[in-house]
Amino acid sequence: MVAGLSLNTVTVKEKWGLADCIEGCARHAIPGISPWRDVLQAMGVTAAARHIRDAGLTVTGLCRGGMFPAPDAAGRAAALDDNRRAIDEAHRLGAACLVMVCGGLPPGSRDLPGARAMVRDGLAAILPEALAAGVTLALEPLHPMTCADRSVLSTIAQALDLCDDLGPGLGVALDCYHVWWDPEVAAQIERAGKSGAGTRIAAFHACDWLVPTTDLVFDRGMPGDGVIDIAGLRAMVDAAGYAGFTEVELLSRRWWAEDPDHVLATILARHKAS
Amino acid sequence: MVAGLSLNTVTVKEKWGLADCIEGCARHAIPGISPWRDVLQAMGVTAAARHIRDAGLTVTGLCRGGMFPAPDAAGRAAALDDNRRAIDEAHRLGAACLVMVCGGLPPGSRDLPGARAMVRDGLAAILPEALAAGVTLALEPLHPMTCADRSVLSTIAQALDLCDDLGPGLGVALDCYHVWWDPEVAAQIERAGKSGAGTRIAAFHACDWLVPTTDLVFDRGMPGDGVIDIAGLRAMVDAAGYAGFTEVELLSRRWWAEDPDHVLATILARHKAS
Numbered sequence: 001m002v003a004g005l006s007l008n009t010v011t012v013k014e015k016w017g018l019a020d021c022i023e024g025c026a027r028h029a030i031p032g033i034s035p036w037r038d039v040l041q042a043m044g045v046t047a048a049a050r051h052i053r054d055a056g057l058t059v060t061g062l063c064r065g066g067m068f069p070a071p072d073a074a075g076r077a078a079a080l081d082d083n084r085r086a087i088d089e090a091h092r093l094g095a096a097c098l099v100m101v102c103g104g105l106p107p108g109s110r111d112l113p114g115a116r117a118m119v120r121d122g123l124a125a126i127l128p129e130a131l132a133a134g135v136t137l138a139l140e141p142l143h144p145m146t147c148a149d150r151s152v153l154s155t156i157a158q159a160l161d162l163c164d165d166l167g168p169g170l171g172v173a174l175d176c177y178h179v180w181w182d183p184e185v186a187a188q189i190e191r192a193g194k195s196g197a198g199t200r201i202a203a204f205h206a207c208d209w210l211v212p213t214t215d216l217v218f219d220r221g222m223p224g225d226g227v228i229d230i231a232g233l234r235a236m237v238d239a240a241g242y243a244g245f246t247e248v249e250l251l252s253r254r255w256w257a258e259d260p261d262h263v264l265a266t267i268l269a270r271h272k273a274s
Numbered sequence: 275m276v277a278g279l280s281l282n283t284v285t286v287k288e289k290w291g292l293a294d295c296i297e298g299c300a301r302h303a304i305p306g307i308s309p310w311r312d313v314l315q316a317m318g319v320t321a322a323a324r325h326i327r328d329a330g331l332t333v334t335g336l337c338r339g340g341m342f343p344a345p346d347a348a349g350r351a352a353a354l355d356d357n358r359r360a361i362d363e364a365h366r367l368g369a370a371c372l373v374m375v376c377g378g379l380p381p382g383s384r385d386l387p388g389a390r391a392m393v394r395d396g397l398a399a400i401l402p403e404a405l406a407a408g409v410t411l412a413l414e415p416l417h418p419m420t421c422a423d424r425s426v427l428s429t430i431a432q433a434l435d436l437c438d439d440l441g442p443g444l445g446v447a448l449d450c451y452h453v454w455w456d457p458e459v460a461a462q463i464e465r466a467g468k469s470g471a472g473t474r475i476a477a478f479h480a481c482d483w484l485v486p487t488t489d490l491v492f493d494r495g496m497p498g499d500g501v502i503d504i505a506g507l508r509a510m511v512d513a514a515g516y517a518g519f520t521e522v523e524l525l526s527r528r529w530w531a532e533d534p535d536h537v538l539a540t541i542l543a544r545h546k547a548s
Contacts (some may be wrong), residue, residue, distance in 0.1 A: 110503040112454070145419040147455035148485045148501045158457050161488070181421035181431050211422045216487055227422045229384040 005271045006032025006060040008205070008249035009039050012260040018043040019051065020260070026055045029169060032245040034061040034203075035093070037086060045092050052093065060245045061094040061138065061173065061203050062086065066102040068122030069115040069152070076118060079103075083126045090135045096244065097138035097202040098130070099173045104149040115152045125167055131169045138173035138202035139163070143181075145216050149222045155179070156188035163200050171202030174237060175249065177209060177220055180228040193240025201242035205249045206230050218253045224270045231274050246271065279332040279545045280306025282479070282523035283313050286534040288529050292317040293325065294534070295474040300329045302538045307517040308335040308477075309367075311360060319366050323400050326367065334371075334519045335412065335447065335477050336364040341377040342396030345427070353377075357400045364409045370518065371412035371476040372404070373447045378423040389426045398440055403506050405443045412447035412476035413437070417455075428506060429453070430462035437474055446506030448511060449523065451483060452496055454502040460510060467514025475516035479523045492527045498544045520545065 007030050009021045012197045016024065016040040025033050033052060040048050040062070052059060065086040070076045102119040109115065123137065130137050139159040142151030152157060156172060156179055162172045172192055179185050192200040208226030213219050223230050234246060246270040255263055281304050283295045290298065293465055299307050307326060314322050314336070326333060326400030339360040344350045364372040376393045383389065398412065404411050413433040427433060427544040430446060430453055431528055437444045453459050466474040482500030487493050497504050508520060522541045 105501055108511070110501050110506075112503070116457075143419065144417065144455040145487070146505055148483055148487075152455075154455055155457060180426055181418040181426075183390075183429060209422055213419070213422075216419070216490065226382050227379055229386070232384075 003167050004245050005056070006034055006058070006245040006247040007264065007267070008034040008036075008063065008247050010036050010063065011248060011250045011255065011267070012263055013039070013067055014256040018048055021161070022051050022055050022057065024260060024264050025057055028261075028268055030268060032058045032060040032247065034059065034063060034247050034249070036063045036090065040089060040093070045089050049093050053127060058245065059093045059095040060247050061097045061099045061220050062090040063095060063270045064099045064101045065101040065137065069106045069118040071104045071108065076122065080122060081123050083122070083152045084129055086128065087133050087135050089254040089265070091133040094153065095135070097136040097171060097173065099140050101140055101142060102151050102153040104147060104183065112147075112152060115211050119152060120162060120165070123162060127169050129167060135161070136171045136202050137169060138171045140173035140175060141178055155182055155184070156192065158186055160188060160191055160200060168197065171200050173203040173205065174201055174233075175205035175207070176228050176230050176233050177207045180209060180233065185233070186232050189236040191223065199241035201237050201240055203247060204234065204237050204242060204244060205247045206234075207248065207250050215253070218251050220250050220252050222252075222255065222266060222270060223248065223274065234274070276281050276390065278519050279304050279542065280308055280519040280521040281538065281541070282308040282310075282521050283338065284310050285522060285524040285529065286537055286539070287313070288530040290534045292322055296329050296331065298307045298534060298538050299331055302535075302542055304538065304542060305330070306334040306521065308333065308337060308521050308523070309360045309362040310337045311363065314367070319363050320429055321536070323367050323372060323462070330429060332519065333369040334521050335355060335368045335373045336360065336367060336369040336371075337371045338375045338414075339411065343380045343392040345380040345382065350396065354396060354399050354532070358403055361400065361404050361407050361409050365407040369409070371410040371445060371447065373412050373414050373477060375416060376427040377420060377423050378426060379431045380530060386421075393426060394439070397444070401440055401443050401517050410445045410476050411443060412445045414447035414449060415452055417452045429456055430466065431458055434462060434465055436472060442471065447472050447477040447479065448475055448507075449479035449481070450504050451479070451481045452500050454483060454507065459507070463510040463514050473515035475511050475514055477521060478508065478511050478516060478518060481509075481522065481524050488528070492525050494524050494526050496524065496526075496529060496540060496544060497522065497548065508548070530542070
């Protein structure tokens with residue numbers, strides 16, 4: 001087994017369901033898996049938990065909760081209900097965390113502070129259930145280019161401010177692709193390690209920034225193919241007390257078109273070389 | 275005349291040269307212009323300065339200097355030479371500032387702190403010439419999605435840190451498109467107003483963020499067509515002591531395909547409505 005590597009199922013989503021991913025990880029000796037909820041629900045949570053356990057895999061995260069902002073109270077309440085289901089699924093899977101993609105502006109809105117308040121309020125509302133279930137809510141800052149439609153949470157500093165504000169039960173999912181550009185990345189990762197109750201880093205996701213990047217969502221690079229100093233970021237989270245897996249999560253039309261066994265072999269080779 | 279509006283020439287670059295832009299501004303009663311250096315050099319600096327003066331236009335900026343990082347010393351020296359020519363051109367035009375797009379990673383590099391040091395060193399090297407010429411170097415933080423290939427300067431905070439570090443002669447060019455997502459935008463604009471020697475805001479550029487955005491460079495939105503609270507940002511820079519123009523700078527394949535007179539009329543209508 002290669003220590004510390006996990007496959008996020010979105011990386012091969014065009015050709016493999018969850019059963020294929022579980023078998024693929026076992027076949028390639030990749031010890032971790034992080035499912036998205038669509039493939040999880042397609043298999044069924046109970047069956048998935050059993051298959052993953054039987055394959056000896058660690059569930060490094062469940063993707064994803066969040067998406068709190070909505071134009072009206074009914075929409076926000078529906079988001080909370082969906083997050084509660086996600087917490088339950090993460091608990092039943094024994095996932096290390098539930099990754100939170102917090103959501104963008106409500107349709108038609110230009111009120112960014114208002115959307116951020118909806119994120120805070122949504123997290124505060126579901127935190128008791130998460131604590132009761134023993135599920136860490138891993139706040140994932142997303143690249144600022146997703147601010148309008150996916151995540152008004154853009155920086156590690158914002159995520160840690162929410163951790164400080166709302167208390168235990170929250171952490172940070174740190175994805176190289178989303179944070180590498182941040183002038184505060186080193187200082188904020190160091191801050192994440194000084195919470196007084198262990199590191200706040202709950203997940204570490206690796207993928208690369210290609211030059212040029214041709215799409216705002218679906219052109220992420222295989223680790224090693226771009227300009228991000230992934231090894232340097234991994235060293236920072238190590239120093240901040242994170243001892244967990246490196247999860248590879250690619251949203252890439254180029255890699256989705258490949259044979260998934262080739263994708264997994266490539267991920268493994270890049271991980272060994274890093 | 276509509277007070278406070280300026281046309282950046284890149285907005286109509288596919289169909290109009292600088293002479294067309296000058297005549298277009300006069301025809302539409304747009305009192306400011308901000309040329310890019312390619313159209314400026316095509317007309318010739320002396321002729322351009324005379325035509326702009328004869329048309330009664332204010333030059334709100336010259337685009338652009340910067341692009342400091344390079345793989346070797348010769349490349350960095352060539353960048354300095356080009357910046358010195360840009361300072362001279364800005365001086366001869368009587369431009370309110372030289373807009374600085376500072377540059378990305380050198381090709382093949384993953385050393386982001388190193389590239390940022392090259393930017394700092396480059397600015398320090400040309401600052402004496404800028405001061406002597408009376409040309410403000412307006413540091414433009416660019417959206418983090420341009421970090422790899424256009425600007426390792428991503429935030430207002432970074433720009434102000436450089437202003438504090440290097441001293442008088444520097445300012446900030448604040449483009450709504452590049453900074454609207456920043457959780458610190460209000461605090462940093464307020465900081466820009468407290469320099470002790472007048473506001474650090476040297477330019478205010480308006481364009482909008484479309485949902486969805488289909489290209490990382492050439493899909494900027496006409497003010498009013500997207501999700502940015504441009505009026506709110508303008509109020510912030512007003513409160514921080516900026517009394518200058520609102521410059522409209524669109525890089526947009528959609529608007530480049532339009533009749534430039536229609537583009538200018540639309541800009542003017544949106545500006546009056548804002």
